[in-house]
Amino acid sequence: MLTMILRILKISGKNKPRILLGIFFNILKTFSMALMIFAILLILNNLHTLNSKVILHALWITLGSISGRFLFQWLMDITMSAKGFDMFRDYRLNIGDRLKKAPMGYFSEQRLGTIQTVLTSTVVELEQYSMLAITDITGGIFMALIITILFLFYSPLFSLLTLAGLGIGMWVLHIIQRRGVEHTPLVQAAQENLTTQSLEYIRGIAVMRAFSVSENKEEAVYEAFERKMQADLYQEHAVAGLLKWYAAVYKITGALLMLSSSALYLAGSITLPYCLMFIICAFLVYAEMEQMGDGAFLAKKITTELNRLENVTNMPVMDTSGKVLNLKRFDIELKDVSFGYDSRTIIDHVSLKVPQGTTCAIVGPSGSGKTTLCNLIARFWDVKEGEVLIGGYQIRDYTADSLLKYISMVFQNVYLFHDTIENNIRFGNPDATKKQLMEAAKRARCHDFIMGLPDGYQTVVGESGSTLSGGEKQRISIARAILKDAPIIILDEATSSVDPENEHELLGAIKELTKGKTLISIAHRLTTVRDADQILVIDSGSVAQHGTHEQLIKEEGIYSRFWKQRRSASGWKL
Known part of the structure; x- marks a missing residue:
């Protein structure tokens, strides 16, 4: 339990002095409660000579005890x-900062469920119960210590009996804690599974309806709920009986202390005042200890939750040097780069030079590693082997935030926040004026449809832009990149969701945007590929071909086949 308190203090940050002060006030509150014993002893010792002076003294002690209890409770x-x-709250913000610095490979679907569970249910339980557990534990321990020491002065026998009761109670408490260790991880795993299954069900509703298989997925969600319920019930059953026994130990010990004090009085070994005081103290000593049963169970639960929290917060972080990248030129070079997930190789010894102000198109079959290569350039991951250099600097030696200031990215899968269209575009440059923002939207060919919406730029889009079409989301995403006006641009199938009638205008806007800038583009559209200064053909993570359009169409290989297929497809007419 002490270890749990120390771990909470370790992560408390700037709140640590206040928590320590709160523990101190809790100890003073416990001491104030114990003062009541002296008032009782004063009255009992003066039963035969009771007068107003004695009563007044006892009253002042009682008032001091009550006032101290309320004062220190309030201060705590x-x-x-x-x-x-x-x-x-601060810890959540800290996790958010660490998540921004974690490699993108850290965010698998399974890990997303873990992260969400930790940031919601785990942290909620910790913030609700951590201070309560500390209060119960420290209050119970110090009340027991105060009264045991009091017994030691007046009767070593009663002190030994009290310690015996405490020892048995702590043994039961140890079993409760051990049960907590066994069952809390099961509850956590069930909660995590429930979160993952619920998210998957919600995200896949459209697919399930389209293929009429919703019942199968519903069963998985129902099973997750059932598993969580059973885990909660097992946890409660595992400790509920022991908590009753824990309370019973102190009640039985208190009864034994009462009988012992009565027997000693009848035997003439102690006076009546001391007999009555021992009886009262016998139950006071365990009043706080009984609450420790809840505190101890919470302590083990909190310890397990802290372990889980640390598993997430101890995520890999890329920005270890903290150096800020300041670029004077914007050429890109990959030197013998290799990358993979675990034992699976995705990029295998790729080298590439993209001079400043030129364009490079990356083509290849699906799953060949094109997007991964672009993500390595943007340092969403760090390479396993080789070097990625921008402006002559090896990017892994600098912070990702300082690198991304120089890069605008337009993704194939566009994500828009549940916010206004204006704020979604403004992500590209939070300090941009309204005029600059609207100019970017016009260049991205989305101004007209935005103005046609009920609230124009103040229209709130649904989560992930669910209220907009794919082409509309893509154009807003491009407006965001235009507004950022970075010297390096990475387009990952940026025109894949654009309707044909707007494609020509949009490509013209992108060409205007990228004039004089370094551009890397993943694309299947003929116009985008053909006009590139160089083309990199990726197959199974390796460079299959490299050259200009005119050079590659003359070679037998992936590119010429790709070009013929696209030309054939584009020749179809209705």
């Missing part, structure tokens, strides 16, 4: 109780 509340929420 304002210094510590809400710090769990403040602490884990």
Whole structure:
């Protein structure tokens, strides 16, 4: 339990002094509660000579005890109780910063479910229960220590009996903690599975309806709910009985202390005042300890949750040097680059030079590694072997944020935030004026359709832009890139969702945007590929061909076959 408290303090950051102060006030509150014993002892010792002076002294002690309890409870509340929420709010923000620095390979679908579960249910439980557990544990321990020490002064026998009861109770507590270790991970795994299954079901509703297979996926979601319910029930059943036994140990020990004090009084070994004081203390000593049962179970639950939290927060981070990249030129060079996931190779010894202000088209079969290659240039991952240089600098030695200032990217799968169209475009340049923003939209050929929406640029799009068509989302994405006006542009099938009547205008806008800039484009459209200064043909992660359009169509290989297929397809007429 002490380890759990130390771990919470370790991650508490700037809230640590307030939490320590709260623990101190909790100890003072416990001591104030124990003062009541002295008031009782004062009255009992003066039963035969009771007068107003004695009663007044006892009253002042009682008032001091009550006032101290409320004062220190209030001080603990304002210094510590809400710090769990403040602490884990800051911790969420810290995780967000670390996520921005993690390689994109870290975000698999399974890991996304883990991250979401940790940032929601795990952190919620920690912020709700961490301070409560610390309060219960520290309060219970110090109340027991105070009264045990009091017993030691007046009767070593009662002190030993109290310690015996504490020992048995702590043994039961150990079993409760061990049960928590066994069952909490099962509950966490069930919660994680529930989150993953629910997300998959929601995302795949359209596909399931189209193929009439929703019942199968519903069963998986129902099974996830059932598994979570069973895990919760097993956890409750595992500790519910033991928690009753834990409370029973202290009640039985208290009863034994009461009988012992009565027997000692009848035997003439102690006076009546001390007999009555021991009876009262016998139940006071365990009042806080009984609450420790909940605190101890929470402590083990919190410990397991902290382990889970650390598994996510100990994610790999790419920006270890912290150096900021300042570029004077914008040429790109890949030197014998290799990359893969685990044991699977995706990019195999690729070399490439893209001079500043030129265009390079990357083509190849699906799954050949084209997008991965572009992601390596943008440092979404770090290469396993070789070097990626921009402007002569090896990019892995610098922060990803400082690199991405020089790169605009338009992805094949466009993501728009649940926000206004204006704010979605403004991601490219938060400081842009409204005039600059609208000019970027006009160049991306999306101004007209935006103005046709009910609220124009203030129209709120659904999550991931669900209220817009694919072509509309793509054009907004291109407007975002135009507004950023970066010297290096990476287009990943940027025109794949654009309707044919707008393709010519959009390609013209992209050409205007990329004039004098370094452009890398993944594309299947003939016009985009043909006009490139150089073409890189990727097959199974390796360079299959490299040259200009005129050079490659004369060679037998992937590119000439690709070109003939595209020419044949574009020749179809209705």
